[in-house]
Amino acid sequence: MSTEAAIKDLPDDAVVLELEDLVMHFGPVRAVDGVSLRLRRGQVMALVGESGSGKSTVGRCIVRLLEPTSGHVRIDGTDVTHLSRAALREHRRQVSIVFQDPAGSLNPRMLVGDVVAEPLRLQGRGLSRRDRQARVAEGLGRVGLRDEVARRYPHELSGGQRQRVSIARALMSDPTLLIADEPTSALDVSVQASVLNLLADLQRDIGFACLFITHDLSAVEYLADEIAVMYLGQLVEQGTRESIFARPSHPYTQALLSAAPVPDPVQQRSRRAVLLGDDIPSAMDPPSGCRFHTRCPVAVQRCVDEVPLLRRVGANTVACHLVQDDGSGPDVRVLGGPSRWTPAGLEDGVTQDTAPGTSPTRPQRSTG
Numbered sequence: 001m002s003t004e005a006a007i008k009d010l011p012d013d014a015v016v017l018e019l020e021d022l023v024m025h026f027g028p029v030r031a032v033d034g035v036s037l038r039l040r041r042g043q044v045m046a047l048v049g050e051s052g053s054g055k056s057t058v059g060r061c062i063v064r065l066l067e068p069t070s071g072h073v074r075i076d077g078t079d080v081t082h083l084s085r086a087a088l089r090e091h092r093r094q095v096s097i098v099f100q101d102p103a104g105s106l107n108p109r110m111l112v113g114d115v116v117a118e119p120l121r122l123q124g125r126g127l128s129r130r131d132r133q134a135r136v137a138e139g140l141g142r143v144g145l146r147d148e149v150a151r152r153y154p155h156e157l158s159g160g161q162r163q164r165v166s167i168a169r170a171l172m173s174d175p176t177l178l179i180a181d182e183p184t185s186a187l188d189v190s191v192q193a194s195v196l197n198l199l200a201d202l203q204r205d206i207g208f209a210c211l212f213i214t215h216d217l218s219a220v221e222y223l224a225d226e227i228a229v230m231y232l233g234q235l236v237e238q239g240t241r242e243s244i245f246a247r248p249s250h251p252y253t254q255a256l257l258s259a260a261p262v263p264d265p266v267q268q269r270s271r272r273a274v275l276l277g278d279d280i281p282s283a284m285d286p287p288s289g290c291r292f293h294t295r296c297p298v299a300v301q302r303c304v305d306e307v308p309l310l311r312r313v314g315a316n317t318v319a320c321h322l323v324q325d326d327g328s329g330p331d332v333r334v335l336g337g338p339s340r341w342t343p344a345g346l347e348d349g350v351t352q353d354t355a356p357g358t359s360p361t362r363p364q365r366s367t368g
C-alpha cells in the first residue's frame with residue numbers, strides 16, 4: 001500500500017505518535033527526563049530547544065536508534081519501546097529520520113541510486129531491478145532531483161542536493177511519521193529555505209506526520225502546527241504555533257523568541273533580545289527546582305526549591321511558577337520588564353529589589 005493510501009485509512013484525529021513519560025539516561029547524564037507528547041495524523045510538531053536540551057535524543061528514541069531507559073513510545077497505537085530486532089524492521093518502515101548532516105548520513109561509497117533504494121532492500125520488498133530503478137527515479141523526482149543523479153556519488157552533489165537525497169531515502173519506506181532532526185542547520189543559508197519549503201510541500205501532499213527538531217524557533221513559523229519547547233531534558237511549554245508566537249508564557253520560550261523580529265514596529269521598539277548568558281547547565285547535575293532558574297531573569301526563591309509542574313494555561317501547557325492561571329505573568333522581552341513586574345499572590349515574592357533595567361538579585365540555590 002502506498003503512503004498516501006495508508007495515511008488516508010487513518011481517522012482524522014488518529015494519534016500517530018505518543019510519548020509517555022519518556023526517560024533516557026546515559027549513566028549519570030539525564031538527557032531526557034519525563035517527556036510526554038502526542039502527534040496526530042498529518043500534524044507537524046516542532047520540538048525546539050538549545051543544543052543540550054535533549055530534543056535530538058527524543059528523536060533517536062522514537063526511531064529506536066536508542067532504547068529508552070523508561071517510559072513508552074507508541075506509534076499508531078503500538079508500543080515500540082522495547083521492540084525485538086525482527087520487529088524493528090516494520091517499525092523502521094513506519095518511521096523515518098532525516099539527520100542534520102547529509103554528508104555524514106549518506107554512505108560515500110554508494111551511488112545515490114543505491115542509497116535511495118536501500119530502504120526497499122532492507123525491507124525485503126521483492127522488486128525487480130527495473131521496478132526498483134523506477135521507484136528511485138520517482139523518489140528523486142519527488143524531491144526535485146533528476147534521475148541522472150542516481151548515477152553519481154554523494155560527494156559530487158551540493159549540500160542542498162545531498163539533503164534532498166536524504167529526504168528521498170527517508171520517504172522511500174512510505175513512513176507515516178518523519179523525524180526531521182535539524183534538517184537545514186548544516187546547509188548554507190541560501191538553500192535552507194528551499195529545503196524547508198520542500199519539506200512543507202511534501203508533508204502537505206503526502207500527509208505524513210512530522211516531528212521537526214530544531215534550535216531555531218523562527219524556522220518553524222511557517223511549518224509547524226504545534227510547538228513543544230524543551231529545556232535540559234524536560235518540556236517547559238507546548239501549544240499551537242499561533243498561541244506560542246502570539247503569547248509565549250514561559251520565560252525560556254520568550255527568550256528564544258526574542259531574537260525574531262515582530263511585524264508591529266511599536267511593539268518591536270518595546271522589545272529586547274534576551275541574552276541568556278551562561279551555557280545550558282550539565283545534564284549530569286541539573287539545577288534544583290525549575291531547571292531554568294540559573295538563567296531565568298525573573299527567578300524567585302520558590303523556583304530554586306520547587307519543581308514547577310506542566311499545567312494547562314489558556315491555550316498552552318506551561319511549567320512555570322510565575323505564570324498565573326489566567327495566563328498573566330512576566331514577559332522577559334519587554335524592556336525593563338523583569339524588574340518592573342510584580343508577582344501578585346506569591347507568598348515568597350520576587351527578589352525585585354533592583355533598579356529598573358538592572359538584573360534582579362539571584363535567588364539562593366538550595367543546599368538541602
Ligand code: SF4
Nearest residue numbers: 290293296303320321
Ligand atoms: Fe523562571 Fe521560575 Fe518560571 Fe522557572 S519557574 S521559568 S525559574 S520564573
